[in-house]
Amino acid sequence: MRTLLVAVTVGLFSAAATAAQTPDSVRARARADSLARARADSIRLVRELEAMGRQDTTRSVLPGQVRPTGSTNPRLLPDFSAVGDLIGDFSPKGSTQEDGGRFSVREVELAVQAAVDPFFRGDVFLGISDVEKISIEQAFLTATALPWRLEARLGRFLMPVGKQNTTHRHDLHTVEHAYVVQRFLGEEGLKGTGVYLARVFAPFGFYQEVILTAVDRFGEAPEDLVAEESPNKKLSGLGYSARLRNYWDFSQSTNLELSASAMTGRREQPLTVSLGEVNAALARQSVVGLDLTYRWRPLQQGLYRSFLLQGELMKQFNHGKVLLPQGVDPADYAGPARDFTGAYLFARYQVTQRGFLGGRFDWVQDPEADGARLLAGTILHEFFPSEFSKLVVAFERRSLQGAGGTTRLLLQASFAVGPHKPHPF
């Protein structure tokens, strides 16, 4: 045994000594051989991985086996998407766009959407434009685990007032909102920051949904009007809305939605005089409306044929007590002193798999023109190269009572990149 141990020890030492005495050229050749082997191993590994990749596109699992599936989103990233909304305005008397441009990027919308935890989901939409720079279009938390089938949102959202207002502008069937929506709710529709509560029910066998909101104010704060106090100083000055949706399936192909909405709140209205910074009074404004949407889409030919008829009727009430600043005569109130009514009717027919023809008729007692009658007729063609891009050409003839007519020719191109959640039905 002692002899064996001595022999092994001597052997190890002699091997080490031999290695230590190996010339540099030999060591370099050995190193090169080692690198070549490693490179060959690496190439073989890459080829094996490529082969596995190729197998993935055919059948990678033997019958009876189930592919082990892992998470498709291991880093828990939210869905990021962007929507671009581009406008070309070729109206004969000059651009009719807010920025005066013949070509403009009207808006880029960035969306970040994901479940926050088992109880909430979060949706954030940022709007970027040359006119408004960057703004929070929507940012809301939705409670997804409430009892009694309730849905609650907290944050900023599109106000559920009327049908068109619940759709992002770039996703409308027309280039812009209908004039009644622009004049009564806002050019880009009406948003609110507050609480949203909804419940679906069917006591009569058809779909009904009640949506109630309480928001910080009715509409955006005007930049050039300052009232003595904020509209939301009292709770009665907040914005409140209610909407009742009713939906019926007539057949597999046809359905109808008939809904009613109401919104009220205090808003700043102009005065003809200024008291220091104060140049506005607070007055209650309410909007009530009815909307109707009829759809026809045969299930089997639904890729190629469909029809949509949509109309909304709204009335704006300007009533109630006007809160004038102290020392201001009621005669100095320059806000609306009457009620206004407006409506639109829109129809769209699908002519090919990717092409739609549509038309809209608008009639509004224009609050911006003291109730003068605004009439507009629009015809348009929508073309969808895919689900994710849209090209629209629209011709509009508009006339305002006492101010003559305007002809508009608009082009719109919009596109979506990234996983964008479908828009409401």
Added chain:
Amino acid sequence: MSRFLSLAFVAAAGLTPSRPAEAQLRVVTSTTDLYDIARQVGGARIKAVHISEGYQDPHFVEAKPSFILQLQRADVFAFVGLDLEIGWMPLLIDGARNPKIRMGGSGYVDVSKAIPVIDVPSGNVDRSQGDVHPLGNPHYWLDPDNAKRIARLFEDKFSQLDPAGESTYEAGRKAFESKLDANERQWKTYVAKIKGKPVVAWHTSWRYFAEYTGMNIVGFMEPKPGVPPSPSHLAGLILTMQRTHAKVIVMEPFYDKKTADFVAKKTGATVLVLPPSVGGKKGIDDYFALMQYDISQLAAALQ
């Protein structure tokens, strides 16, 4: 106005009927194929409904509010997955406000999890590749092996939610498999006539069917998934069909047959409109009838 809002809310809450006591599991499926297999496994212990119809393109279903009512009280929502329903399902699930059928809920059943998926793209994927499914081809129900996997998944899920019915679900699944095995023995003669024969398909929805029958898809009417045929693509496809001697164009009933007829006229091929799902044609009332019809019709066309 605030009084009006309060009254409206109270009225809405009060009008909601209370839930009746029912023993049946309420199962909603996104497609008729899942519906039929669920029905055969669950029997009378489940009450099943489906959202899309068999003659409808399942990619493009309108998220109608009436579907929300069905999902509101569902115990199970079983769907194909792999993004087949991505364009409409999120709206319905959100609208239903039913925690059971949300992701992570006990009734959220992504059937694709039980399926060995094919056509999983490797490398980078973007929409320049068309309406590509990054998680793989979702049209897996047209392979009977996958139908058995679906039946086993339903047996497990229904047994988990309704342990008292476990033996019923097991018996239902076994009966389904036995009937399918018996049918498959009959289909062997058809499959032998199909195997290796060149065909053109409209969409990638026939890939699993091709795996099962051995039919050789030499081209697609769509240049890319979801993209309608262009003249230049059709010109190339006609050359491919002439070169490969493909004599059958397989398509679903919801696509425009005129384009397929044009290609068929140029190549002397036959256009075969096959239902891709249960209910896709009158009389195709269950999964066995669907597969029987598709396999036998294709075999006859390829004769």
